[in-house]
Amino acid sequence: MTRIKQTLQPRTLILAAIVVGVLLPFVPLLLWSVSFRWLYPSVLPESLSLRAWQYVFSPRAEVLSALGYSTLVALLVTALSILIGLPAGRALGLYKFRGKTAVRFLILAPTIVPTLAAAMGIHVLFIRYGLVDNVLGVVLVHLIPVLPYVVLILSGVFANYNPDFEAQAQTLGASAWQRFRHVTLPTIFPALMVAGLFAFIISWSQYILTLLIGGGQVVTLPVLLFSFVSSGDNAITAALSLVFIAPALLFLLATARYLSGNQASLGGFGKL
Amino acid sequence: MPTRLRPYLLLAPTLAVILLLFGGGVLLALMQSVGYLPFLGRTEITLDAYRAILQQAAFSQSFFLTLWVALASTAVSTLLALVCALALRRPFRGHRLITFIFQLNIPIPHLVGAVGILFLFSQSGFLARLANLAGLISQPADFPAIVFDPWAIGIILEYVWKTTCFTGLILLATLQGVGNDLETAAQNLGANRWQRFRYVTLPLLTPSMVSASVLVFAFTFGAFEVPLVLGQRFPSMLPVLAYRSYVDIDLNARPEAMAMNVIITLLIGVLIFLSTCASRTKRCAVNGER
Numbered sequence: 149m150t151r152i153k154q155t156l157q158p159r160t161l162i163l164a165a166i167v168v169g170v171l172l173p174f175v176p177l178l179l180w181s182v183s184f185r186w187l188y189p190s191v192l193p194e195s196l197s198l199r200a201w202q203y204v205f206s207p208r209a210e211v212l213s214a215l216g217y218s219t220l221v222a223l224l225v226t227a228l229s230i231l232i233g234l235p236a237g238r239a240l241g242l243y244k245f246r247g248k249t250a251v252r253f254l255i256l257a258p259t260i261v262p263t264l265a266a267a268m269g270i271h272v273l274f275i276r277y278g279l280v281d282n283v284l285g286v287v288l289v290h291l292i293p294v295l296p297y298v299v300l301i302l303s304g305v306f307a308n309y310n311p312d313f314e315a316q317a318q319t320l321g322a323s324a325w326q327r328f329r330h331v332t333l334p335t336i337f338p339a340l341m342v343a344g345l346f347a348f349i350i351s352w353s354q355y356i357l358t359l360l361i362g363g364g365q366v367v368t369l370p371v372l373l374f375s376f377v378s379s380g381d382n383a384i385t386a387a388l389s390l391v392f393i394a395p396a397l398l399f400l401l402a403t404a405r406y407l408s409g410n411q412a413s414l415g416g417f418g419k420l
Numbered sequence: 421m422p423t424r425l426r427p428y429l430l431l432a433p434t435l436a437v438i439l440l441l442f443g444g445g446v447l448l449a450l451m452q453s454v455g456y457l458p459f460l461g462r463t464e465i466t467l468d469a470y471r472a473i474l475q476q477a478a479f480s481q482s483f484f485l486t487l488w489v490a491l492a493s494t495a496v497s498t499l500l501a502l503v504c505a506l507a508l509r510r511p512f513r514g515h516r517l518i519t520f521i522f523q524l525n526i527p528i529p530h531l532v533g534a535v536g537i538l539f540l541f542s543q544s545g546f547l548a549r550l551a552n553l554a555g556l557i558s559q560p561a562d563f564p565a566i567v568f569d570p571w572a573i574g575i576i577l578e579y580v581w582k583t584t585c586f587t588g589l590i591l592l593a594t595l596q597g598v599g600n601d602l603e604t605a606a607q608n609l610g611a612n613r614w615q616r617f618r619y620v621t622l623p624l625l626t627p628s629m630v631s632a633s634v635l636v637f638a639f640t641f642g643a644f645e646v647p648l649v650l651g652q653r654f655p656s657m658l659p660v661l662a663y664r665s666y667v668d669i670d671l672n673a674r675p676e677a678m679a680m681n682v683i684i685t686l687l688i689g690v691l692i693f694l695s696t697c698a699s700r701t702k703r704c705a706v707n708g709e710r
Contacts, residue, residue: 159507159512162503162504162507163507163508163514163518166504166507166508166518166521166522167518167521169581169584170521170522170524170525170581170585171521171524172540173533173536173537173539173540173581174536175540175546176536176539176540176545176546177532177535177536177539179546180539188544188548188549188552188560189548189549189552189553190549191546191549191550191553231433232433232434232437233434235429235430235431235433235434236430236431236433236434236435238430239426239427239428239430239431240427240431242427243426243427243430245424245427245428248427251431251435254435254438254439254443255434255435255438257438257442258438258442259635260634260635260638260688260692261442261446261638261642261685261688261689262638262641262642262643262659262681262684262685262688263442264642264644264659264662264663264681265445265446265449265642265662265681265682265684265685266441266442266444266445266446266449267445268445268449268662268663268666268677268678268681269444269445269446269447269448269449269450269452269678269681270441270444270445270448272448272452272459273444273448276459288441289441291437291441292437292438292441292442292445295434295437295438296438299434349527352529353529353530353531355529355531355644355645356644356645356663370529370531370645373531373532373535374531374645374648374649377531377535377538377649382539385535386535386539389531389532389535389536392529392531392532393527393528393529393532396527396528396529397524397527399527400520400523400524400526400527
């Protein structure tokens with residue numbers, strides 16, 4: 149009796165709805181990616197084939213080059229954003245200074261104001277300085293949406309950071325590099341990983357900024373995916389979508405424990 | 421290095437990038453919207469672009485469609501997020517697994533979410549086939565038009581799918597941060613379930629809910645990919661209209677595209693300002709009562 153009562157609790161229904169609601173859009177994606185013929189009204193594909201997957205991984209297709217571009221751009225953006233954002237995160241987390249609220253607001257502004265508006269505005273300058281149709285320009289424009297998140301996550305770790313350990317290491321004769329390598333880095337490493345993965349995923353997901361600045365020359369995975377969406381080849385669109393989300397899933401496996409719980413990096417957004 | 425200058429020096433690279441690329445971009449959009457386009461040989465300052473778009477039916481239709489999508493997505497996803505966060509709050513059997521599933525679509529790109537919704541809700545899509553199997557419809561045209569539809573239901577569904585989890589995780593983090601003590605105290609004082617929710621839990625969650633809603637509204641108002649996949653061609657959502665005007669071969673359309681960008685930016689800016697003011701006043705009022 150208690151068991152029946154338990155399963156009929158409203159919470160059980162909500163939990164079931166969460167599972168179905170989150171997972172449902174992935175079902176047709178998986179099915180389409182292995183379907184050969186799948187006409188209405190069949191609920192399951194009439195015949196299966198690995199055509200789409202073979203296409204995606206065939207060396208002649210544009211997919212490998214798109215994967216290469218996406219990876220190159222995302223890795224460069226990740227490295228650059230951490231290099232630039234780490235000192236800023238330290239400043240915002242550790243120091244009290246004049247104009248801190250304004251600086252914080254300015255750095256977070258690109259997370260709220262649509263970056264496409266800014267990118268369309270700056271496009272003329274990118275054209276003038278030869279930053280369109282190439283990887284460098286795309287990397288630079290990706291920094292706009294990526295950098296605020298990197299700084300936000302890193303400022304969080306520095307808010308609970310004790311710089312006295314660095315001073316002690318200095319007293320013991322450690323050089324600046326040694327202090328960073330053996331004191332700072334081990335402490336901030338988990339946050340650095342989360343920030344890096346955020347940076348990678350945000351860059352990896354960009355479509356319109358890449359299209360605008362890359363000018364159809366830097367064909368990353370989302371740019372290629374979109375051309376298949378418009379062409380209406382559902383099987384290849386589905387397979388490509390699944391390739392496109394693969395790093396996102398790896399990202400989640402690596403950082404799930406940081407996303408919720410007391411040390412949630414997303415919790416910071418609640419205090420914006 | 422003087423200590424007082426240190427934070428500014430540490431911030432310099434980030435501020436340079438944000439000011440140059442983002443600030444410069446917004447400023448250049450503003451200048452181009454008032455007709456200052458020296459690279460096209462035009463330097464006369466004029467409000468013609470604003471006048472032109474405000475007279476276009478296409479602009480006002482796009483504007484109201486975008487407003488509707490942003491408001492509906494924000495309202496529905498915030499409400500659902502509240503329900504989910506409350507359901508996921510306390511541990512139960514399978515808690516870890518369901519929380520993991522709840523986080524699953526956070527890193528999924530919107531483009532893929534849009535493709536999933538398209539395959540699911542189009543008139544010959546997966547759900548239409550299930551409805552046919554259940555004997556509810558006989559042909560694709562019987563299934564309600566949910567994608568490429570005038571009410572942009574498909575776009576809203578994608579935004580709700582993605583942002584419910586985003587807001588939900590923020591609320592979950594807030595709930596875990598404040599703990600159960602206040603609710604237990606209220607219970608000991610004789611508050612029933614509804615009273616505990618209404619007078620303890622909800623006020624604790626309100627600041628996070630407001631922040632998350634503002635982020636969701638701003639994002640859905642300015643986003644591009646999802647309307648491109650799931651929206652009808654006319655009227656299109658505002659960012660899509662702005663982009664189409666920008667890449668139009670008619671160079672007169674360019675100041676109009678920039679004017680739309682400025683309007684989008686201004687509207688979001690005003691909203692952020694209002695919500696910051698509102699939460700400040702509220703916080704002051706609460707502190708004052710104490």
